[in-house]
């Protein structure tokens with residue numbers, strides 16, 4: 001079966017293009033259909049009332065608007081367990097602070113824009129803010145009940161580990177040890193150190209950091225360095241001991257010395273002689289045995305006489 005096409009028949013309105021005229025001469029190819037540039041008629045503007053809209057399933061009966069509010073801050077301390085060192089954690093948080101300040105437009109005249117790896121360096125204000133933000137996030141999760149009690153000027157529960165510390169809240173909303181050192185001639189952060197929960201990952205990172213800062217010294221020195229930096233880790237003694245026990249560098253440095261196995265004694269040592277018959281000096285490392293006989297002659301033997 002073959003299809004025959006009459007090429008002499010002119011193109012009608014049903015055909016967009018045909019072979020009787022070249023492509024450039026078609027009006028449709030340059031201007032398009034008339035419906036695109038003719039104004040719409042006013043007939044479509046007429047409105048009609050709905051007939052029983054309550055029973056119509058296609059009409060939504062109620063427009064509901066939902067809003068989400070969060071009661072806690074977005075920075076969760078469970079994310080800190082992803083970091084293996086205090087330096088990497090602070091570096092990540094300071095980067096976030098830098099980006100957040102850019103989006104809030106608090107950094108004016110700054111070349112930084114949007115999400116980026118900053119090459120200009122961070123400001124001193126951002127560096128000081130890091131540890132406060134990290135510890136504040138941890139304390140709000142672990143000691144939320146104690147913080148509420150202090151804010152309401154109520155007694156701390158007896159079951160709390162902070163009961164004997166007389167804790168207080170400073171200007172940065174950090175929980176600190178109250179203690180009895182207010183009249184001491186010490187730095188303020190040593191008198192009222194920041195409380196760190198001992199079982200949290202941040203405590204592990206802090207202990208490791210200060211342990212490396214003092215070149216892997218013992219427990220007392222590590223505790224002193226942490227206290228000097230202004231931190232008080234709850235249950236810190238046992239925690240520091242555990243971390244030092246697991247420290248690979250400390251294990252290598254404190255490993256017992258190896259004891260070399262001694263070689264067998266020379267045969268001449270076991271030869272029976274009269275008392276003071278001879279005396280000698282044995283150098284087993286060289287494998288040479290020197291002995292001086294009573295007559296004064298000196299003999300050397302590699303394998304005994």
Ligand SMILES: [Zn+2]
Nearest residue numbers: 112118119120
């Ligand atoms: Zn930057």
Ligand SMILES: [Zn+2]
Nearest residue numbers: 216247249250
């Ligand atoms: Zn160590």
